[in-house]
Amino acid sequence: MSEKKDSNWVKKAEDQEISNLVDKLKLENENAAGRKPEAGDGKREEDQADSASAAETSLLMKIIRKGLVESKQDLEIQRKDPNSPLYSVKTFEALHLKPELLKGVYAMGFNAPSKIQETALPTLLADPPQNMIAQSQSGTGKTAAFVLAMLSRVDPKKDYPQVLCLSPTYELAIQTGEVAARMAQFCPEIKLKYAVRGEEVGREKLTDHIIIGTPGKVMDWGIKYKVFDLKKIRVFVLDEADVMIATQGHHDQCIRIHKQLSKSCQMMFFSATYDKEVMDFAQYIVPNPIIIKLRREQESLDNxxxxxxxxxxxxxxxxxxxxxxxxxxxxxxxxxxxxxxxxxxxxxxxxxxxxxxxxxxxxxxxxxxxxxxxxxxxxxxxxxxxxxxxxxxxxxxxxxxxxxxxxxxxxxxxxxxxxxxxxxxxxxxxxxxxxxxxxxxxxxxxxxxxxxxxxxxxxxxxxxxxxxxxxxxxxxx
Missing domain, CATH: 3.40.50.300 (P-loop containing nucleotide triphosphate hydrolases)
Incomplete structure (x- = not known):
């Protein structure tokens, strides 16, 4: 990948408007919702209960909720040592970020941390790094929280991938990349690579700092072709874990990738739901985590x-x-x-x-x-x-x-x-x-x-x- 192309990744991601992305949407959906009926089965399909895949629903929710949802709900926090101090911040300055990153945060329109960011960010940015499982709905600022942590952990002087973020689909990976691009717009030295369909690599080792991609492509690059060393990854983010579980094959691929990571790698795990299946998956992936749950806004029948x-x-x-x-x-x-x-x-x-x-x-x-x-x-x-x-x-x-x-x-x-x-x-x-x-x-x-x-x-x-x-x-x- 040429140097000029590397330096343009911020612009590339920023220019990629969501509307241009989603019209090419070809989400894999086990229920085949959205596919054209094959000859002879059209009537049967339109008679069936109609629903969207987990990935489609998640993408739609992310786009609908472009702004932050102001939550009045309390955070529920679980940690192994209840006596260890748990910090929260009311301003982004209190996080002691690099000035260029702080400038990027403000340029995105974040004036003060959201409820989940207040508690998650000091934990994610702590030294030594702490593992986290966080559950919250779209619009609570969790993507910005983990992207800020990803960018903060990068050492631009080291020319190899240090941060890996897995998303269930091409579209959701690009969305996370767009957030990273906007937040790092004043940090041109940080390089990002999308490991998604349509992106190919040669035999040379990757020199990008952050990889955001889907499990299948990341497995190919990291395990099959070995164009980057999974043992050198310092931060591993598994986003949309509930969608990941609902997408055939992704669960096993995530586990295979996870097995290649070093024990000192910081693990971050995010999910909109936290049922038993997600919980079991989380506990396998993330040792000794701090668990943050943002209770869902309760829809009421009162009025x-x-x-x-x-x-x-x-x-x-x-x-x-x-x-x-x-x-x-x-x-x-x-x-x-x-x-x-x-x-x-x-x-x-x-x-x-x-x-x-x-x-x-x-x-x-x-x-x-x-x-x-x-x-x-x-x-x-x-x-x-x-x-x-x-x-x-x-x-x-x-x-x-x-x-x-x-x-x-x-x-x-x-x-x-x-x-x-x-x-x-x-x-x-x-x-x-x-x-x-x-x-x-x-x-x-x-x-x-x-x-x-x-x-x-x-x-x-x-x-x-x-x-x-x-x-x-x-x-x-």
Whole structure:
């Protein structure tokens, strides 16, 4: 790689706008959501429950939440020695960073550390280095935290890779690289290399300081071709660990890479979720860690009125929606369907009746989904019909009603209470009152409705959608 090309990596990453990235998105998805149906299987696929892969959801959430989410939730911190001091900082100056790095942090618009950064950064930058497992949702500043730690540990005088960051997909790796590029914009001596599809290496040893890539490509370069020495890596970051586990083959590849690292290597492990599978993976990868958990913002049902409407079939469900629209003023609405087929049918019916409708489902690329969401946010469409590709991650202030055209079920046909919470949490945001309407057309869906009511201990009221007085009443409560 020529010297000129090396010095341009900052610009290269900065110029790579997300919109240009995601339109080429070819995420591997075991469920094949988003692939074109093969001959003969189109009908079967659109009849199946529609969802997005873990990697797609993560990328969408990262892009939607471009700014920091201000969290009021407390940090939960676990460490081996509870008597060892744990520091937190309120300013970036308190971290004693190199002036060029501090300048880069401020240039990115970070004025003060986020809640997770306050505690994570002093730990990640400590000497001797400390291992960390951190769990937090998108938008909490965790990528900036570990990227700052990565850049701080580099010794530019040593011309070999010292920092390795693994991401589950090409797109997520590039996103991390973009953050690193912007943060290191005043440190031209730090060189970064992407180990992702499309990037090739010769036989010469790599002289870049930081490698950000996907497990398969990193394994090829480090173990098969040996163009860099994994034993010399001082910092190992495993990002999006929950997505990594959900992507076939990545789990084993991460373990094989990890086995080649030295015992003195600093380990950082990040995940949005922290269930048993992720926990077991983390404890294998990271010895003696400090564990930081940022409790998720709790979506509340307190200011959401919940109703259910008894219907005989799909046509009666549609009639109920018509009656609701006829009886109350709806700002914007999100309607959730189980399959693409239902979403397509419903959008056709509503468009014929003069509603401005957008559809969001699994066959769209991430870029197409972003365009649909942007238009809906801007109020260009008043109704968003979607499948489970969007149960979380969007806040639209004008959404006053969420309709479950089909109630959420898990793979075994039981009530999916977590998805229900995320779905109807799309209304009643920003302290406003919201309305959730569940359309029930069978004994099975009635049982699901009752199970959800029991789970949340919140009454779901019966609504007679043929009674205009009742409908008017829900609009004024």
């Amino acid at each position: 959401i009125k919940q109703y259910y409407v008894r219907c005989k079939d799909q046509d009666e469900k549609y009639k109920a929606i018509q009656n609701i629209y006829g009886g109350i003023t709806v700002g914007q609405a999100i309607i959730f369907c189980h399959t693409r087929k239902t979403a397509t049918w419903l959008s056709g019916k509503m468009s014929q009746d003069g509603h401005s409708v957008a559809v969001l489902s699994g066959e769209l690329t991430v870029e197409q989904r972003l365009l649909v969401l942007d238009r809906f946010r801007d109020g260009l469409e008043k109704v968003l019909i979607t499948t489970n590709v969007l149960s979380r991650g969007i806040d639209v202030e004008q959404v006053t009603i969420v309709v479950n055209f089909d109630l959420p079920m898990d793979g075994h046909g039981r009530a999916d209470c977590e998805t229900y919470l995320h779905r109807i949490g799309r209304t009643g945001r920003f302290g406003k009152n919201g309305i959730a309407i569940n359309l029930v057309d069978s004994d099975k869906s009635m049982n699901i409705c009752k199970a959800i009511e029991k789970h949340f201990k919140k009454k779901i009221e019966l609504l007679d959608a043929d009674n205009s007085d009742e409908i008017e009443k829900i609009g004024t409560e």
